[in-house]
Amino acid sequence: MSNLPTGAPDGAAFAASPLTRAVLEIDEYAAGFGWDQPARFFALVDTAQLRAQEPGLAAQLGLEEQQPAGGPGGVTYTPIEQDQLPAGQELDEFLATVAWPEAVGGCAVTLERLMLPPSAEAALPEGLGGSELADWVAKHPERQEVRMTVGVLRDGAQECAIRLREKDTATEVLTGPELVPGLAQALAATFAD
Template sequence: MSNTPMAANPLTRAVLEIDEYAAGLGWDQPARLFALVDTARLRAQEPGLAAQLGLQEESATVGLTPIEQEEIPAGKPLDEFLGTIAWPDAVAGCALTVERLMLPPSAEAS
């Protein structure tokens, strides 16, 4: 097992950033989709957007930057919507936040 802290992983840092953002929005929020973009590439190709996101500092160029996408359509099932997405080469991956309510099996009857 590695001695590297888990938060040192760029993907983990991006997910923690998304989690902090989503948690600040409160409960009963719709699903949210985020493109994960290489921060150095974003800074080089889109300096205006990088400045808007606070990525001007050289130290902020390592890792992945999550960029929230437009709202997910409410009337379409999430799995069907996700199957329609196409990403440009600049997007390294994506992340999705979904709020789910979990009930114990004993609550199913009521």
């Protein structure tokens, strides 16, 4: 298991919610590896609880006691990268096998995909699925390469960040809770009893 650097990216420091800050921190971390990377999966843990329950790990991560409080109730989330996703397994299949201990307050994933604008969906040939659909999207002239970072909390809160490859800067990252609803729902299901 590896962990994120302690310095928050420029936008993360001013983000409205602790979850938004965590998602932007993960986005910036993934951006440091460049493009054409595998998906990465993260546990989100309450930073104060991490300091109290795992002081050695907190010190190793550089989580100083005097760091400012995050959001409501002073909560901040520390993303902790999990083992690499199994090669050859679809993300939805993998997520169906995940269950979190109580200490984990949320989770996030960052992955790269090709996206099309809504106008391109009208031209989608009927009956395409799987690899045929992927090939059609890959050849479409309006395709965009994106990195999506999606995070959810146990309480149902969700946040997404999307970075376009052609606008690969932290100031151009789009955020919002409903940008990738299907993936957010799949992540939230990992907390279902």
